[in-house]
Amino acid sequence: MAVKFGRPLERKIGFVPAEADATEIQRNPLDLTVRMRRNRRAEWARRMVREHVLTTDNLIWPLFIRDGDNARTPVPSMPGVERLSVDQAVREAERAANLTIPCIALFPYTDPGLRDETGSEALNPDNLVCRAIRAIKKEVPDIGILCDVALDPFTSHGHDGLLRDGVILNDETVAVLVRQALVQAEAGCDIIAPSDMMDGRVGAIRKALDRNDFTDVSIMSYAAKYASAFYGPFRDAVGSSKTLTGDKRTYQMDPGNTDEALREVALDVEEGADMIMVKPGMPYLDIVQRVKETFAMPTFAYQVSGEYAMLMAAAQNNWLDGERAMMESLIAFKRAGCDGVLTYFAPRVAEKLKSSG
């Protein structure tokens, strides 16, 4: 197609007004004072009026940690994602820091032999997550480290809390989560991220951190976390999908609710959360928008494993332009009001932003 001054000269193929109509339109154009397309007509103009931009500062990169040395295991339901031994996680943390990704999130794949009814390995100061925190802090001191507080990677039944007679116990679980948070803070974790959805856990963790001289350790609460099918691939990655008995609907939120999300967030803010998170991400952007508007808190969303898997699967089939869909999905989070996104795409996005910046 011929191009003149950066504009294509449309060829007369397909539907074009008949010669007579064309002359008529020229003589008598639509009487429009406002033509929205003026602001879209060139890349410079589109850039000038763009309301939201994505930067690497908006990214938190979740990593899966496994035992061993110099080892990487692909997660089949998450193409491009691997479980990393601690030394490999250190390398990826270095890569993240070089890409100016501000923060990484660590999730352990706990050896099945170390899982038990009460998730006791969560309290082992030398567990996989704690070893990874220490190794990364030593080699890459300037990157933020966020850790989940919840028992599911450690329990034989795959639940986030203590289970008795088929019921997840709230207050007993909170007592354990407090100890898990302290163990992680002691290892050097910067941001404690309770993902368990027990009532009162944020306040209890805040109090315990403060009493133990961890006043500088932040809390990002998974404040509005829904009982979602989109967590499936994550459970493969941490090895809890086969072990999970039942579902998590007695503690995670019902997907039909939105006012309830505001109550959850209000409680966590009151209890001392520094930052709040909505999860999953893309199917819940209405929640992000209400939360940001209502609380004006630093607000994050988790673009969860299932969202990542869907985009990757479609891209691998050439059903979507994967790169563009990835970038579009992330700007959608910004537009809805997110300050940042936990996303498995983080390094790819950061690389792309770097090469286009």
Ligand code: PBG
């Ligand atoms: C653990 C936890 C889950 C995720 C983050 N922390 C799974 C769950 O609640 O079952 C999901 C993350 C993802 O799907 O990428 N409580």
